[in-house]
Amino acid sequence: MTLVRWNNWQQMNSLHRQMNRLFDDMLVPSTLIERNLPRVPAAELQETEDAIHLKLELPGIEAKDLDVQVTQNAVSIKGERKSETKTEEKGRTVTEFHYGKFQRVIPLPAHIQNTNVTAEYKDGILNLTLPKSEQEKNKVVKVNLETPAA
Known part of the structure; x- marks a missing residue:
């Protein structure tokens, strides 16, 4: 055994x-x-002194199928994929449909002015420019360098 x-x-x-x-x-x-097929859109976030630039990859999705909402702290993207492929060989047609909803919430590293957001959607790429709030631009934090008493 x-x-x-x-x-x-x-x-x-x-x-x-x-x-x-x-x-x-x-x-x-x-x-x-x-x-x-990705479950959620790929995102690229870049922060500058004045704004946050968010780039999302949304191939094959029309602008009317997207819902983009922006708060001071996050960006929410909802959409629906509708994909169709059609092949014809030897007099036979094969069609496939792919549907699916997705949602992604991207937290932002700084507060923004969500009333001044600009967006551009072209060739499946969504570019959002999210201007920082004046508080964030002028924010200075004092660092305490005192050593604690032992």
Whole structure:
């Protein structure tokens, strides 16, 4: 008889992976993941002295299918993908449709003036310019360099 050491952490890791797959499939069907369609749009955030520039990659989505909301602290993007591929070979037509809603909330590193946001959407790229609030531009923090008493 051979004794095998039971590793409960291995069982927990296996359960964790299975739960992640379950929730991933609930949010986005695995067929869409296999086709390399991103679940949420890729984002690039750049901060300058006067503004925050946010660039989002939204290929194949029309502007009318997007809902962009901006607060002083975050940007929320909601949308719906409607993708269709059509192939014809040897007199046979094959059409595939891919639909799916997505939402992403991007926290901002500074407070902004959400009433002065400008947006440009071209070729599946959304560029947002988020001007910083005057408080953030002039914000100076004094650092206390005193050593604590021992």
